[in-house]
Amino acid sequence: TPEETARPGFLGRILGRSEPKTVVRRTLDDDMLEQLEELLIASDMGVDTALRVSANLAEGRFGKKLSTEEIQRLLSGEIARIMEPVAKPMPLYARKPQVVLVVGVNGSGKTTTIGKLASQFRAAGKSVVIAAGDTFRAAAVEQLQVWGDRAGVPVLTAPEGSDPASLAFDAMEQAQKDGADLLMIDTAGRLQNRADLMEELAKIVRVIRKKDPDAPHNTLLVLDATTGQNALSQVETFRDLADVSGLVMTKLDGTAKGGVLVALADRFGLPIHAIGVGEQIDDLQAFDPEDFAQALTG
């Protein structure tokens, strides 16, 4: 089924996983290319990217006999080449506080990612303040407080339903007063009313710029890798709502169709700062293009 073939490591299926990889050789013909294209598309890579990756692989090799291992290596190389330019950790600046605005739809993993990032920054010796800017979801605020406790980082909150921009302004003042290295601001993720959300995010940016004209220094968009092609439209939406500077891809553990990362890199070129690989505080990793490409095609 497409579900099975789309999983990371899908390549073995058409290439005969049971045989020793160096022994089975297949002619790179139209049939073979078509199968490759279909698998890449099923992995959520998107049609354009899948066709280009296959075409690049076939260039100068059409009609040749290749072993499974060779095809795997070539495909993995093509994918790594697309992913290398976007594999960049979040830039850190000397600015105090460096303001990190975190955006994304509800459920994408914003809260969890903020907790994990806060913990990593703390481990790197940085002082961090979190602002619970999704003031309309009491559960989100509570959850963020739990993560703040785990990470050993203060979480600034405001009464339910109050103006997120006002909280952001207070948090900015507090972080400046405390000499904090980083201020991470959570935001609402309800897309049901885009105009409202746009105004809310714009207002947050406006007020924090009263304290630092360069803020926010990073705007992270958190995307759930299991949403497949939806992630592409989410990037488009959030780029209209905020000045997105980088991505965090969550839920890449399990059976996520990681191919969407290739489509994202190919289409938008936004840096992937980190990937979420679980629900625990340490389950946030730097994005490694080689590892990723190998896991996807292995």
Ligand code: GDP
């Ligand atoms: P938010 O609504 O965007 O703040 O999303 P949350 O941070 O509350 O996350 C939504 C759900 O996804 C929670 O159950 C998290 O535990 C889970 N989650 C977040 N990141 C990851 C990840 O990298 N892997 C897995 N397996 N689950 C994750």
